[in-house]
Amino acid sequence: METLGTTLVAAEQEEFMVNISHCTTNEAPQSRKRYWEKIVTETYFPLTLTFKAESRFSGALNSWDLGLISLSKLESDGVLYQRNSQHLEQAESEESYLITIPDHDSIDFSQNGREVGCAPGGFILQRSHLPYQFSYTQPNRLWVMKIPAPLLRSKVGLPERLVSLAFDASQGAGDLMTEMVRMVSTRLDHMDQAARHTIGSHLVDLLALAVLDHSPMQSGLTSVQTAHLYRAEKYIRDHIQQPLRPQDIASACGISLRYLHMLFQMRGQSVSSWVQEQRLLFSDTSLQQHAHTKSIAEIAYEWGFSSPAAFSQLYKNHFGLSPSEARSQYRARLNQHQDHHFLVDS
Structure with missing residues (x-):
């Protein structure tokens, strides 16, 4: 064609x-x-x-x-x-x-x-x-x-x-x-x-x-501080599905708790707010990948939220849509995409 x-x-x-x-x-x-x-x-x-x-x-x-x-x-x-x-x-x-x-x-x-x-x-x-x-x-x-x-x-x-x-x-x-x-x-x-x-x-x-x-280097951070911050970020992402306390993150990265808080404050966020943001971003990706399979509750617990209700409120505060509304959009987009490919293949 x-x-x-x-x-x-x-x-x-x-x-x-x-x-x-x-x-x-x-x-x-x-x-x-x-x-x-x-x-x-x-x-x-x-x-x-x-x-x-x-x-x-x-x-x-x-x-x-x-x-x-x-x-x-x-x-x-x-x-x-x-x-x-x-x-x-x-x-x-x-x-x-x-x-x-x-x-x-x-x-x-x-x-x-x-x-x-x-x-x-x-x-x-x-x-x-x-x-x-x-x-x-x-x-x-x-x-x-x-x-x-x-x-x-x-x-x-x-x-x-x-x-x-x-x-x-x-x-x-x-x-x-x-x-x-x-x-x-x-x-x-x-x-x-x-x-x-x-x-x-x-x-x-x-x-x-x-x-x-x-x-x-990020603005305001020395090369050593940047290296420590990246190490902390990587540890958080690698363990994002597990309970994460600031002290555990600091200990795993070989730095003090006070130093860890300072690094994130210099970047404009607290440790806990950045962890929460990462959980929301991972959960949003999971909503897109599993638009027709996993339940919203399963996704909430998978990414470390205490309850589906808490997850839904935090998700809506961050993305402006509830998880169910976002899922509906992702499903519609996926169906449209598959319909397009079906027409191409046929």
């Missing part, structure tokens, strides 16, 4: 196995701008595009569903992408992050008053709910992961502080993450939905490790 130069390819006739591919090849030069804006909007979110050479512009985009996240490969001539206040007025309620890995040439990015250049061998983070500009002048290949903000926050504390910073992907976890992104793209068409969901989870875990490996 071909529409507007778009080919929807189902590698095999297994349920939900789909690689969505777009290309400007069959588009007339005068319609390529409109076409490319359309597929970029469908894959990520609305953006305004300015081309280096509009009449000669060429681009191709492949995207894969990996459960809660998506992966895409974008290859095109030079272009400027802009996310502006007009787009934000109609933005989807769920904030997301784009993790962009350039392959062939450097990219330039600015958001929230900060500018950064990122060459091949690195990656950057972009927030969907703030204006930004993103560009490259030469033909480039980009790998892009789109991750819901709650999922990323459950793995990386305050990811918004990492926007407009270039991260090293030439070694360690960063190198492993980027190589896995490139490698799995050639194999995803032969994986079922459950396998692709697992791959997506592993990629987010590797991203979290890569960020922790090379994260810049």
